[in-house]
Amino acid sequence: MINFAIVGCGHIAKKHAEAIKNSEGANLLAVCDTDPNRMTPYVEDYEAQPYEDLDEMLKNDQINVVNICTPSGFHASLAVKCANAKKHIVIEKPIALTLEDTDDIIEACKENNVKLSVVHPNRFRPVMIELKKAMADEKFGKLSHANATVRWNRNDEYYQQAAWRGTKALDGGVLMNQAIHNLDLLIWLMGDVDEVYSMAATRLRNIETEDVSTGVVKFKNGALGVIEAATTIYPKNLEETISVFGEKGTVKVGGVTASLIEHWEMESVNEENVEELKTKIKNNPIGKPGHQCIIEDMVEAIKENREPIVTGEDGRKALQLVLALDQSAENNTPVKLS
Template sequence: MGKLRFAILGCGRISKKHAEAIANNHREVELIAVCDHKDKKMEATIDKYYEILSINKSNINNNIKKYLDYKEMLKDESIDVVAIATQSGYHAKITIDCLNRGKHVIVEKPMALSLEDAEEMISTSRKKNLKLTVCYQNRFNPPIQKLRKAIEEKRFGKIVNGTARILWNRDDNYYKQSDWRGTWELDGGALMNQCIHNIDLLQWMLGGKVDRVYANTGNFLRNIEAEDFGVIIIRFQNEAIGMVEGSVCVYPENLEETLSIFGEKGTAVIGGIAVNKIETWNFEDKENIESDVENQEIYTTGVYGDGHTPLFKDTIDAIKQDREPYITGEEGKKSLEIVLAAYKSQYYSKKILFPVGNVSTLEFK
């Protein structure tokens, strides 16, 4: 198999990380198309791609195609993979359209805003025998990989609880940049947009299978439809308890994104700007405790982290080797179900038992 040919659909802020990931994997892939309703955004995404490749665009014959209509783009049979970075509310329909046109898909979080849509995305990818990766890039952070390994090796013993804290600032100017932000139709609030990465990590570490959820959310400061602060208590089937504290109201700037795991024989706290730094690492067995902390790589410079490049590499390998990607649609659905259950818990003022059935953000509009 030669180089896989990628398209980026949606050229907003996160698209630069997709362009970077494609460029960093340039020996195996190339960017051949971008799509957005604004030409300026498409040019910025293309510029980022060439910047990472250290190529002066003015010195080459730039053959990356630009499309205003993604359905026109999907007619291009040379496109192998589409990276979707549009507004969240469009992820499901676009993903299904891409799969039906024979394209593999990497879709930004959240994969959908309803469980019914998420299930259709998964079933379509299975029916078409195409790869569907959900973009939870923080799973590839080296400290998160160390934490996962420690859990798989049962170094914690019986796990008691875990905590995900996402204490960020997103002011009204952030929401004014795009009218879809903070809406039930296209976005959701702090839990769905800002916190779902860490919720994914929490459920992944604590066992994945949820028994019930109880939540309290509110809109305190931001001029949006959905919540700007929320807390979730998650009881897992293995009896572990997960707690989520998520906010975009922290003054005056982002404070922390932290994942903590507490067990019978171990305590670990991963913090930093994007859950990329081991803050606490204590285990009864004492194995590699000092070296794990002292030799850790801390290299990210932004809240998006640096996991997109290995995530794209994994998807490339999954396509070429015809295996499952590391983060499948089924995995992506787990954190989505937790957030939707939290919204349902707040709306109906009760605990929500799993499975929660067909739930959509539109139910809470």
């Protein structure tokens, strides 16, 4: 049995707790938060041991993995501390808010020979698995371009629920907080990014960071891309989409959370097979919860002594794209990714 601990008992921690509960070979042993009241549900519902002090919790040799679920600005310091305590790490997105902090996390994990997985669970959705396979099989032919769109609503009430939301120091904005999963998918599907140009604005929300961002990207393979992300959509979440265009195929994955096939046409796939695939996805658009996939993968990675499917380097690539888009918008100039 692989014992997990959760640091930070806010909103997202519940998903982690349920994922651990439902994963074979995983057990939620402990939780840690500076507010004991936030830990109460996990003590009562999961019989987790509560800790108000992280250093004290890390002394527990029974803990194998620590899941970091705090606001993003705290990720780096906590992750390095956990790695130095020889604990494997599952860290919520984004991995950190700067590349320097990210590199510190990755290096600490390497030095201490512990595994690091970043929570980008949308890769495990059934439609994304099918799309990734189609791209790996080169069914699109030469790639033309791709679109990544997040049109969601996060109203003033949302930002007022927690003091860290909408701040530059702990949140990072619509690209960092809401759209980074979509950007991870874009890189995962299309390959590494070479150059970006972006514009951003704070139009409707009373926050430090942007609430709407648009940008164009050039991938290292020569294909282009368009990115749009906003929390200003009225009155509720509208859509999250990924579209891929090539000389022999066109696919648009959409719905509110990029989980349904809106268009799927390829030269090498007949209409009957497409309809079967659409029905299959429609009947089970989410599949196994992505957080559970992340937990189960970490359990297997430890037992098999291999890297997790979503690595620290993967988390770094998504973060680097966000930071490049932010830099481009701030300086009104194209930005090359090294």
